[in-house]
Amino acid sequence: MSKILLSGNEAIARGAWEAGCDAGFGYPGTPSTETLESFSKLEGVYAEWAINEKVALESAIGFSMAGHRALVTMKHVGVNVASDPLMSIAYAGVNGGLVILAADDPGMFSSQNEQDSRVYAEFAKIPLFEPADSEEALEMTKAAFELSEKLKTIVMIRSTVRISHTKTLVETHDRQAAQPVPYQTSIPDWVMMPAYARPKRLESDKRFAELEECSETSLFNHAEIRDTSIGFIASGACYQYVREAFPEASTLKLGMTHPLPESKIRAFADSVDELYVVDEAYPYLLKGVRAFGIEPTPWTSPLPAAFEMSAMLLKESYGSPIEQNTTALELQKQVAVPPRPPALCAGCPHRVAFNELKRMKAIVLGDIGCYTLGALAPLTTLESAIDMGASVSMGHGFEVARELESKAGVSQSTSNRPVFSIIGDSTFAHSGLSGVVSTVYNAGVGNIVILDNRTTAMTGGQGNPISGKTLQGRQTNELDLPKVLKAIGVEDVVQVDAHNVKAVREALKAAANNKDKLSVVICQAPCVVEYRIHNTVRVVDAEACRGCGTCTRIGCPAISMYDTNIAEINDKLCNGCSQCEQYCPFNAIHSKEGE
Numbered sequence: 001m002s003k004i005l006l007s008g009n010e011a012i013a014r015g016a017w018e019a020g021c022d023a024g025f026g027y028p029g030t031p032s033t034e035t036l037e038s039f040s041k042l043e044g045v046y047a048e049w050a051i052n053e054k055v056a057l058e059s060a061i062g063f064s065m066a067g068h069r070a071l072v073t074m075k076h077v078g079v080n081v082a083s084d085p086l087m088s089i090a091y092a093g094v095n096g097g098l099v100i101l102a103a104d105d106p107g108m109f110s111s112q113n114e115q116d117s118r119v120y121a122e123f124a125k126i127p128l129f130e131p132a133d134s135e136e137a138l139e140m141t142k143a144a145f146e147l148s149e150k151l152k153t154i155v156m157i158r159s160t161v162r163i164s165h166t167k168t169l170v171e172t173h174d175r176q177a178a179q180p181v182p183y184q185t186s187i188p189d190w191v192m193m194p195a196y197a198r199p200k201r202l203e204s205d206k207r208f209a210e211l212e213e214c215s216e217t218s219l220f221n222h223a224e225i226r227d228t229s230i231g232f233i234a235s236g237a238c239y240q241y242v243r244e245a246f247p248e249a250s251t252l253k254l255g256m257t258h259p260l261p262e263s264k265i266r267a268f269a270d271s272v273d274e275l276y277v278v279d280e281a282y283p284y285l286l287k288g289v290r291a292f293g294i295e296p297t298p299w300t301s302p303l304p305a306a307f308e309m310s311a312m313l314l315k316e317s318y319g320s321p322i323e324q325n326t327t328a329l330e331l332q333k334q335v336a337v338p339p340r341p342p343a344l345c346a347g348c349p350h351r352v353a354f355n356e357l358k359r360m361k362a363i364v365l366g367d368i369g370c371y372t373l374g375a376l377a378p379l380t381t382l383e384s385a386i387d388m389g390a391s392v393s394m395g396h397g398f399e400v401a402r403e404l405e406s407k408a409g410v411s412q413s414t415s416n417r418p419v420f421s422i423i424g425d426s427t428f429a430h431s432g433l434s435g436v437v438s439t440v441y442n443a444g445v446g447n448i449v450i451l452d453n454r455t456t457a458m459t460g461g462q463g464n465p466i467s468g469k470t471l472q473g474r475q476t477n478e479l480d481l482p483k484v485l486k487a488i489g490v491e492d493v494v495q496v497d498a499h500n501v502k503a504v505r506e507a508l509k510a511a512a513n514n515k516d517k518l519s520v521v522i523c524q525a526p527c528v529v530e531y532r533i534h535n536t537v538r539v540v541d542a543e544a545c546r547g548c549g550t551c552t553r554i555g556c557p558a559i560s561m562y563d564t565n566i567a568e569i570n571d572k573l574c575n576g577c578s579q580c581e582q583y584c585p586f587n588a589i590h591s592k593e594g595e
């Protein structure tokens with residue numbers, strides 16, 4: 001037993017390990033990613049990145065069915081992808097303990113929305129734990145495995161950015177080997193066809209009563225009685241904000257937040273004069289408290305309905321004076337940091353495709369990955385990003401609309417612009433592939449660009465089927481994209497060096513001209529960060545530079561034209577991708593002499 005500093009994510013991994021969990025499955029996504037990464041390094045466990053969250057959960061279900069404890073990790077939007085098996089496994093139940101981590105991102109620091117995963121636990125009628133620090137993250141994960149096996153249900157742990165990424169002291173213990181639960185054939189338990197699913201649905205309702213009892217007796221749900229003139233109900237990071245803003249107030253700290261402990265909530269509400277409920281980004285607790293017929297005290301000004309909560313926002317809504325310089329958060333707000341819009345890295349191989357598509361005035365339907373930054377200046381090329389994999393299917397929908405328009409003899413002013421779907425390698429494996437199969441099946445036409453940088457760069461460089469790198473470094477295959485596409489039935493597949501301007505330009509033009517077919521252009525070059533690529537640095541010949549600004553239009557952070565009318569290349573940032581050299585119309589950029 002020892003005390004160490006762990007982030008919430010590391011603590012969940014450690015908790016799973018201590019609980020005897022043998023395997024972890026997941027798909028990367030902030031703020032969940034480090035959980036599986038850290039679990040994969042613990043002794044004696046198996047861990048893998050699945051191609052998406054649905055596959056991760058299904059693999060974990062199989063592992064649990066075989067009798068062993070499994071952890072599944074994902075970010076909140078990943079739960080949408082995994083929601084199909086989640087809703088049914090909630091009926092079927094589990095064999096070995098099964099715990100799913102949903103890591104939410106209130107404030108959308110790195111996500112496309114800020115949905116609250118707690119709603120899924122309510123929807124699926126499964127138990128939900130919400131840690132408020134790393135110690136709890138570890139303890140709750142252990143409790144979650146116990147509960148999962150005891151009541152034969154999948155259990156959800158919901159974390160948020162602040163909990164996942166903040167390090168606090170944790171007491172660690174040895175690993176307790178979990179006894180496998182022997183698998184026995186039981187068709188009515190595992191085959192969710194109507195005749196068997198109906199009784200399982202009733203069973204899950206029955207289990208719910210037991211869960212309510214668990215929540216009432218759980219030590220993770222407890223009242224901290226201090227000044228009873230004011231009381232707060234809060235969970236997770238919001239509990240910490242309450243403690244910081246109102247250290248004297250009484251607090252009902254909820255750690256098992258589904259089902260909610262009705263009696264404990266009633267007793268607490270009765271014990272305080274004013275009752276406030278704190279949520280962030282979605283009124284999950286508030287709705288639950290109101291459903292018990294308890295109406296909390298109105299805030300002086302309503303709590304913000306969107307984005308992250310903070311101690312300061314709580315004080316503001318309560319109407320209490322805000323002292324200057326009291327919290328780190330307040331300090332943070334006072335420090336004027338110059339705005340730095342996010343940009344693709346210097347030497348990023350994604351840049352040329354965007355610049356070329358911009359020159360073609362293409363309508364670019366985008367996807368989620370580093371390349372979503374193609375929407376920002378100076379590239380401003382990517383015109384949509386909805387969810388992972390959407391670019392391909394949206395491109396198909398766009399083409400179908402155009403075909404209908406042309407048959408009807410109407411056309412929009414944009415109809416002479418080619419449509420391109422643009423997608424990264426990891427996102428392609430996640431859910432782009434099924435869009436291609438669907439498009440080919442429906443005899444669709446169109447253009448797809450796969451930006452194959454051999455990694456899942458956006459979330460920190462995880463392996464994927466195309467890079468062929470597994471989480472624990474096992475020998476495996478690299479998925480051969482051209483072969484796969486051809487096998488699906490895509491006839492027009494071209495692979496080019498992503499840094500080669502001429503090759504990318506010609507391939508994109510050929511695809512756009514090939515109007516009657518589905519064309520795929522694979523722009524391939526490794527991510528410069530993940531593969532630590534340093535080629536010969538480029539320099540500007542000041543004599544030859546005309547200050548035309550062509551090189552700055554690709555948005556490379558290494559290139560600037562500040563005071564002078566001459567381009568400059570920062571040799572600390574440049575990694576010699578040569579894109580600027582190829583674009584310079586005056587041959588003013590070349591490799592640094594002597595290198």
Ligand SMILES: Cc1ncc(C[n+]2csc(CCOP(=O)(O)OP(=O)(O)O)c2C)c(N)n1
Nearest residue numbers: 029077368369370424425426427456457458
């Ligand atoms: C459903 C879902 N799961 C996970 C994520 C987190 N995420 C965003 S982009 C991305 C993959 C990016 O990899 P890739 O498509 O190869 O593009 P790259 O960043 O390498 O350019 C991931 C895992 C997400 N946004 N949505």
